[in-house]
Amino acid sequence: MRIKRYRVFDIGHDRNYFVGGEGKTNNEMILNKVAEKCYIPANKVILNLLKKHPEFRVSYSLSGVFLDQLREYAPHVLKSFQDLVATGQVELLSETYYHSLSFLYSKEEFRTQVRAHQKLIEELFGVTPTVFRNTELIYNNDIAREAEHLGFSAILAEGADHILGWRSPNFVYSPPETKHIRLLLKNYRLSDDIAFRFGSRDWKDYPLTSEKFANWISSHNGSGQTINLFMDYETFGEHQWEDTGIFHFLEALPAEVLKNRDNNFLTPSEVAERYSPVGELDVEHFMSWADIERDLSAWRSNDMQNEALRAVYDLERAVLASGNEEIAKDWRRLLTSDHFYYMCTKWFADGDVHKYFNPYETPYDAFISFMNVLKDMKLRLEDSERGQAHTVPIKKVYSVI
C-alpha cells in the first residue's frame, strides 16, 4: 500500500491518499500486475499440488490491507485464495490488520488490529487463525508473551544467527516466561535459497532443481523437527520471474520432498501441536527478517522515520476520540510498515533491495508525501471535532426541554 505523490498543495483538497497515484505508487495497477505475475499463476499451481498430494500443506499470512485491496481491485484473486483454504490443507496465520509496527508504539492499537484481522479472516475464509506472525517477523520475548495472552498456540520468528548461536532453527522452542506458546523459527538459508538466490546465475548452486532442494531438506533428517520455509509469496513470479523456472520448481517440489518417506508437510499449528520445545530461546531485543542486520533499522534508522512514526502515532488518541470510521481507516492505513521502509536511507545509494522495493525516487520523497498526508489528517480531525462540538450542545438543549 503506497501513498501517491501528495504535495503540500493537496492538503485540504484531496483525501484519496492511496488512489490514483502515478507509476509505481498506483496501488490498483501494482496489485493487478503482481496478481498477473504471481498470485494467479502461483495459486493455480498450489491448488493443483494440494489436490495431487493430500499430505501437502501450505500456510499464508495475508494482511488486512492486502485482502482489502483484493476485495476492491481483484475479487477473482480473493476467490482463488478462498479456494485454497477450502481444501482444508491450508492454514491462515494471524497478523496485524494493517501490517503495522503497532506493537512498538501502542499495545492497544496492536490488539485492536490483531482482533480486526482475525475477524476479517473469519468473515472471508470461515477459519480462525491460531498461529501469530508479527509484521516483518519483528519479534522479542514481549511479543511472544503478548501473543500467548491473546490465545495463540505458536508464533513465528526469524532464525537469526545472532539469536541462535550454535543452536538450530529446525527445532521448536519456547519463549521465556510463557506456558504453552511455541516459537517456530524461519530457516533463512533454505528459505533464501528460493526467495533470493533461485534465479541468480553467479550462485554456486545455480540452477536450483527441486531434486537438489529436496535433498538439502532430507539431509537434515535426524537432526531436527521441522524446517520452516517462509518467504514473500511474490517470490513466485514477481521477485523470481517465470522465466527463471520458479513455477516448474514449485510444481515438482512436493513430490521430490515426499519421495523420502521420512519427510512430511505440516502447517505451523500442526508443528506446534506435534513437537515439544527442545528449550527456551531468550530474545530480549527486537529482531526481524529484514536486511543483514535482522533488526528494526529498515523502518527506524534515520530521523525522518522516527519523526514520521512519532507523528502518526501521536494522532492515535485524537483519531479514536473522533469516532470517525473513515478517518480511523485512513489513519490505520498510514501505520503500514512499508511507508517507513520507503523512507530508509540505509543502502539507498547502492541501489539494492531497498531501492528495488521503493516506489519513490528517493526516501526523502516518501517522507514528504507522508508528512503532507498527516497534515491533511489533522485538518480532517479538526473538522470532525468541530462537527461534534456543534452537535453536542444541541442535544443538551433538547434534553433540557
Place this chain on the structure above:
Amino acid sequence: MKVLMFGWEFPPYNSGGLGVACLGLTRALSELGLDITFVLPKRVPIESSHCKLCFADSYGAISLRKVDTCLTPYITSDQYGKMKGRVPGMYGETLFDEVLRYSLLARDIARDTDFDIIHAHDWLSFLAGVEAKKVSGKPLVVHVHATEFDRVGNGPVNQFVYDIEREGLGEADKIIAVSHFTKNILVEKYGVPAEKIEVVHNGIDERDFVAETSVPEFVSRLKKTGKKIVLFVGRITLQKGPDYFVKVAKKVTEYLKDVYFVVSGSGDMEGRMIEDVARAGLSEKFVFTGFLRGSELDSIYHSADLYIMPSVSEPFGIAPLEAVMQGAPALISRQSGVSEVLTHSLKADFWDIDDMANKAIAVLEHPALQKTLSKHSRKQAKDISWNEAAQKCILLYNEL
C-alpha cells in the same frame, strides 16, 4: 605520462565552474603521477605547484600584441559584442579572432613542448587542441563541460560556436562528457557516436573546504530570530533558472512566513531577477550578495537551510556538491549532471514550480528531513572525488 592541457580560466581567475573543474582535475592527475602543462590564453598572476602553467599570450615564439579579453567561457558571441562595445580602448577583435589567435599560439606551444596527450576543455580551447594535434600528431581528448545548447536555453544557437564545437568533437580521438545528460546532448544534437564519448563526472575536493566558517552578520541575525534561509548560488543567467527560483520563492512564502532567500552571484539576468522579485512583492525577503568566493561563499552555504539549483540545463553543476559539503541540503534540477551522482538530494524538473515548492516547504518545515538529507548528502559528496575522475581520465588516455 605527459599531458598538454588547454583551458580558458583557472582559480582564482575564474568566473565559474570550468576553472574549478580544471583545478580539481589537474591536481588529482598530478597526484596520480602525471605531468601536466596547463595552457591559458593570457597571462594572469597565478602560480601552481601541481602543474606547469603556460600563458599563450606571452609565449615567445611569435610576437603578439597583448590583448585584454573580456571573454569568459559563459558568454555567447552576441553578448561578447555588446560587452566589448562598453569597454573603452578595445580593439576591434571578434570572438572568432581571439579563439583563432589562441589556436595559432597553440601550434608553437605544441612544437616546443614534450607531451603524449592533448586534452582541451570546452569550445574556446577546442581549436587550440585541434591545432596542437595537427602539428604534433598526438591524440586529442576534448572535454565537454557545457555545450552551446546549455548556454542559450531555448534561444537560437550561435552557429559560430556550434561549428567550433563540432570541429573539436570531430577531430577528437576521444570525448569526455561531464555527465550522461551532456553525453545525450552530444549524441542527439551534435551527431557524435555514443561509443566515442566517455562520461567522467566532476568531483569535489574535501581539502578545499574549511571546517569552521563564520556566518555573515545579516544571516546570523535572521537565523537568531528563527528565520530560514534558502539559497541560490551561481551566475544569474538564463541557464541557471533564476526566474524559476523567484517563482518557487513566491509559492513558498504563501505557506511559510519566516523564510528568506539569498542570491549569491551575478550575471546578465540580475536586473531582471531583481525586478521579478519586486513584482512578486518579495523584495524584503530577498538578499542579493553579489558574486562570492572562498570562505565567504562557504559561510553562506553553511548558514543555508536549503540550497536550490533550478538550472534549465546544467551539464554538471558543482555548486550542489559545495553546498552539501557545508551541510546545506540540496534541491536540484533533474536537468543536471550532478543529479546523476548526488542521489541523496531532492530532485525536481526545473519547470515544475509546484514540485520544487512542495519539496522546499517540506525541508523548511521538517528538521528531521533537513537533518537526514544533510547528513547523507555530505557523506555522499565526500565520495564524489576528483581522484576517481582522474583515474577514469588515465584509463582513457591509456587507450589512445
